[in-house]
Amino acid sequence: MTSVSATSTSTSTSVSIALSSDPTPAPQTRHSTFPSATPSAPPLQSPHEVTPRSNGDHKNQKKPGELPECGKYKHVFAVHSIPRTSTLSHDSVDAPSFIGFRNLMVLVLIVGNLRLVIENYVKYGVLVHISGAEFRRDDLKMFCLLYCLIPAHLFVGFLIELVAAYTARGDQAKNKKSDNRNPGLRSYWRIIALAHAVNATLSLGVATWVVYYKIHHPLIGTFCEFHAVIVWLKQLSYALTNRDLRDAFLEGAPTPRIYQSCPYPRNITLRNLCYFWWAPTLVYQPVYPRSPTFRWPFFLKRVGETIALSIAIWFLSAQYAVPVLQNSVAAMGKLDVAVILERLMKLSTISLIIWLAGFFALFQSGLNALAELLQFGDREFYTDWWNSCSVGTYWKTWNKPVNHFMRRHIYAPLLGRGWSNRSASIIVFTFSAILHELLVGVPTHNIIGVAFAGMIFQIPLIAITVPLERMRGQGSIIGNAIFWISFCLVGQPFAALIYYFTWQAKFGDSSRVFKL
Template sequence: MINVGLSVIAYGFGDIRRGALLWLFEFMIAILFFPALKLYAAVGKHVEKYPRASQGFVILGISGLVFLEGALIGVPIWNLSQKHLALASSVTVTCEMFRLAMKIHAVAVACGPRCFGKGPPLPSFQHYVYFIFAPTLVYRDQYPRTKKTRWGVVLFHFIEVAAIIFYNSFLWERFILPYWSDYGKQSRVEAGTVVRGMFACVLPGVLSFLCGFYCVLQAWLNAFAEILRFGDRLFYEDWWTTSRFSRYYRAWNRVVYSWLRDHLYKPLAPRTGRAFSTFIVFFVSALAHEVVLALSFGFFYPVLMTEFGVLGVLMLPLTSTNGRRFPNVFNLFMWLSFFFGNGILWSLYPMEYFARKNCPPSESDSFFIPKSWSCPEIILKPNWTFQNPLDIVY
């Protein structure tokens, strides 16, 4: 039987109708924010004459924003927690949930003072919808625009997206699932088998990571930038040449980094200091990634949060100085960390997923407690031997 990834695609995008309905709800919340903002501004022009009332009106506006964003994030989380949605469909819904919430927040911060007659007028509905679909999370009244849409370029980028989805599914079906799909069917498994599977997932794991990076930040965003004639296309920088983790986090996803810098780091840094603000940025980003994975897989297993929010933060001071002194050495170190980090990710998450699927249910089963730690039992074979690769006869 030849596995080419089609079954993974069909399973991953299962129940696409429910996923589309959840996205439509999120989009309608984002659209509803605009008339609410216009109404708030219309009342705010009269309230600003009364200082005491204006303070309460500001609190009312913040409360309304929190309510809208809470509904935008809370309803999909509640829905997905009640009934599991297929992996790829769930990733799409949760990523869109955060994207639209970040868009609403950006517009609210930029246009909040304008509701009291300070600064330029509010944007038009057309410009607001343009921003909703534009490949940026930072609101501006004007964006650089190209002269025309090159539909051949758009088609090429969408073909890239389809090809990458197909190739990534092939990687999973051919190289990752064979190691872990039977995990939990036996009551015991040797530690050597687990370690061997982790090493086997290193290369397909990093290839999957690179495919995801190129699919989203190169092909998908450039396709929408071309459709909307969006001129600012610095979605990432050359992170693959860096020797410092701080540079990598700034360069590999400029879209999210710009939002975190403008709406989280800069407001916090003068009040809490740079170190604590940096920690908060990493924690919030890691938590958002973990929410996406938890709702998509159907369990909470903070492996990515540990790698990203703990080990990633610890690497900042280590590579800050040494990365400048020994750039080639630490660039190699970063790539090795990508390889082994992704190998661990694409091993532990499938192990937990199939342990929950294959192991018999028990009273101790929980959304937050990893089942793979107790089923199957991992045993250490006492007669391990290490063989010199040069002694192997082919």
């Protein structure tokens, strides 16, 4: 009687009772507000998921990582319930993290280098002795003489520009719009250009002759030649920039907005020249961006870094590089390829460390200290060259001051004269190759063309790696690997071996050169 009255009460109630008495209840979607119209199979369970109790109690659900409750039967829960892929497989859904392998590689690198340090100490002891550097007195005299005389050519260039500015100011006073209408004035500008060329040539030529014939110590010679090349490049930029500023002044042509605070010929002053002389750039501008204040802590930190890294470079050269070079001389003489390759690979590690320390000391510490002292604002002396996917990108990013000079005074003018990109690039690398040979061959008194050939060899390497740089993924990785291999294994260590061997053949033992 009770069941009949319950059935006749309402249709919905009877439907509810009928559904509740069904032994296979229809699953309900958790996030859906409407029940499924037809029964469906229960969803797949996770590896450790257990069917919840019928009373809907969520307190008994396990957290991730906990073993499921199987009641009395502990060995029956499903471990393999869904298809899964291996973590390192290509079809894996989630990319794994390799931070652990990175940490392992760092540890292996540290342990491997510590082993080399211990091996070096056991085999050679301490090779660096603070007993005074063995510099000849004549070398020191020539160094001081060149350091004072080389910048004098900058002031000769200033006098030349002072005469040119006086002439240009007088010509403008006569309302002459362009020197193209005055053949005599154009000839005068050619004389100015010739005077600059003679002055710059004497600056670099005399310094190179003195370093090659009068300075024996390669380290002192390197400093002198490096200084001479820097001042020579500054002379060229000063002359070429003021020539264009002079032409724009006579023709009334616009110049960059930043120059408006010091337009031509007001920039032809000793103060302006002296700032450019010391500024950490090879490109002349009448006005540079300036930093607002001078920061003593920043300046002292950069100076301290420069000094510390310079000492570290000296120590690494004397303690680690020199023994490897000395032990390679016999193999070089016998052309023992296997031993040469072993020496080359051993030298590549210390060479890379010395080069990276030198890069940081010069571009990050030294130039930033100088820029802070002069409140020079543009301090992008390099960018992330270590990520270069082509050799060409490396040469554009690792030494921005030289790159700016090459692009502004060689590459861009050649393009303006109708040269192709490839031809202009070849000219730029040829010019750079000559400078590299001067910087390496002249101080070591061995102009054998190795540094020149190394720079020329960059041209085909660029052609090979540029297409790889344009590719994504593996192409970029291969391009970066080619850059590092050519730079670390084939480049600097090989050149160091050859120049050291030729030095030994010409002058004998040079191990004392590196003593403190």
